[in-house]
Amino acid sequence: MxxxxxxxxxxxxxxxxxxxxxxxxxxxxxxxxxxxxxxxxxxxxxAKGVKGAIEQELQDWQDYAVEGYWAAKNPWLYYQQYCSKPLTEMMGASVAELTVMNTLTVNLHLMMLSFYRPTKQRYKVLMEAGAFPSDQYAVETQVKFHGFDPEVAIIEVSPRPGEHLIRLADILQIIDAESDSLALVLLGGINYYTGQLFDIQAITAAAHRVGAFAGFDLAHVAGNVPVSLHDWGVDFAVWCSYKYLNGGPGAVGGAFVHEKHTSTQGLIRMGGWWGNEESTRFKMEKGFVPKKTAEGWQLSTAQVFNMVSLKASLELFEAAxxxxxxxxxxxxxxxxxxxxxxxxxxxxxxxxxxxxxxxxxxxxxxxxxxxxxxxxxxxxxxxxxxxxxxxxxxxxxxxxxxxxxxxxxxxxxxxxxxxxx
Structure with missing residues (x-):
């Protein structure tokens, strides 16, 4: 061949x-x-279109100053949506379930504050051994934040002796064995070291069967392998955009929250002006009322110059x-x-x-x-x-x-x- x-x-x-x-x-x-x-x-x-895209925003900043939020060629008020919409197909999400904001590890912490709500009985987190260090540090510090010992609360699934890859059967076995104590399954969609793509659908279903949430770090998945986060029932996912998505060094991160959670007003989350309901945002009143979408997890105004390179690259992804x-x-x-x-x-x-x-x-x-x-x-x-x-x-x-x-x-x-x- x-x-x-x-x-x-x-x-x-x-x-x-x-x-x-x-x-x-x-x-x-x-x-x-x-x-x-x-x-x-x-x-x-x-991407060769990046320079022109940045120059456009610089020109609009020069020409309109603050009025660029609504008068720029790409009004800045909605800039995150210019990136989130093209991502919906490759991530298998609706526009309401996806947003771009912050960076990957910041988003991971924000999501864990919502979805890792440990109790004395159910407090453990399952992750892969050898996960990317940022994920390890985030989980370790979140566990400590809630007063638990990482040595006890974090369960790592490893390859079997003499093997390099983690078997799906071993992941599912641990989920079943820890069914009463497991609060969260958090895996990299693709392991950064071996390149192994995990069965996100099967792992999510197993986590839900025992009453745990399922979240994924998709840093090596976004722009690489199409996924169906909504249909698979994934609770949340986060990713960066500087790898396969070509967003540039340190570029904006992305986040997915399943629609079954986005309108749950009682779900704990960190509040910020840009996550507040748009109809009341500019009333400047007390009382955080989050948007009933993934944008309800946003904290601050869209970082235009940290999103513009991603926007230019995503135009090519949409075409291809x-x-x-x-x-x-x-x-x-x-x-x-x-x-x-x-x-x-x-x-x-x-x-x-x-x-x-x-x-x-x-x-x-x-x-x-x-x-x-x-x-x-x-x-x-x-x-x-x-x-x-x-x-x-x-x-x-x-x-x-x-x-x-x-x-x-x-x-x-x-x-x-x-x-x-």
Whole structure:
């Protein structure tokens, strides 16, 4: 099916209807040409439309000052909605269930303040072992905030001995075993280290069966794998936008709250002016009355200049379509996997799932030795991928701007390193 040749890769690019979007992004330069950038899982590239989009807001600020809130080309009063609406398809949510605000970890804390309401009986949180540090720190401090011992209140599900991936059966078994004490299941939708995509639907259903809430950190899912948060009954989710969504460094985060919770006025949440009911917001009165949407969790005015790059990128996502992007992504990683199987002379193991339906646009290569050295050689050769301790190089072809030639050139470099080992 696949061929380890440049001519094959070039032929696939010619047939790829999404290849035209590659020209809409800037690539870092290495040795006078575009770098082979396979690091969209860490920071997405800049869309060429960003500069004009920022200049538009600068011009409107110059021309209108405060009146830009209603007179700008994109009135600032509603700026978060220019980003939240395009996200609804890829996240499987209604407009009322989704918003963009703050950053990922801030949003995680805000959501846990609403959905982690521990009691003496039901106080435990289930998360994956080796979750991204921010998630670990957020859960640890939330548990302490409520007066519980993290060593007791936090349950971690790990891969079985000798394995790298967490089995769904083990997650479900722990949920059932801790049914009386479990308050919240909080997993990364895709594990940042291995690239494993968890079965969000099955995990959510299991959590609900025992009376626990189900929340997810979708930092590595948003813009990568389409999900159906509403239909799956997920209680809440949070994500960043600087990875696959190309929102720029430190860009605004996103949040989903299922509609069964958005109109629950008794649900505890932190209040802020921009989360208050719009019809009474400008009356400047006491008494927080949250909007009956996910925007009821917003605290402050939309951060226009922290959203504008995301807005520009999402226009490309809407044009391309998340379903088509997922199809191409699956083929790119399958092709990458095939090519890596041809490499001889370097000791490494692909620890991402073999089944392409159980991973996103990332393959994690575990090197038992020389991994750091090999990563440095790749960097010198014009390949941009990232290194994660203790021994993983993560390779992530983003389908919106990466090509089959990118994947092949990565293979050429690692094969060359292997031949000189």
């Amino acid at each position: 696949y061929e380890a040749s440049l001519s094959y890769a070039e032929a696939q690019d010619l047939q790829d209807p999404l290849n035209k979007y590659r020209e809409q992004f800037y690539f870092p330069q290495r040795n006078g040409k575009d770098a082979v950038y396979l690091c969209g899982n860490s920071l997405g590239l800049q 379509g998340i379903t088509a992007l997922r199809t191409k992504s699956t083929d790119l990683t399958n092709y990458l996997e095939y090519l890596l199987e041809q490499v001889k002379g370097i000791n490494f193991e692909i620890i991402s799932p073999n089944n392409c339906r159980e991973r996103g646009a990332q393959l994690s290569l575990l090197f038992p030795d020389r991994g750091k050295e090999i990563h440095q050689q790749m960097t010198k050769a014009g390949i941009i991928v990232d290194w994660r301790e203790p021994g993983v190089i993560r390779v992530s072809p983003a389908p919106l701007y990466n090509s089959y030639r990118d994947v092949f050139h990565f293979y050429e470099i690692i094969a060359s390193i292997a031949s000189n080992a």
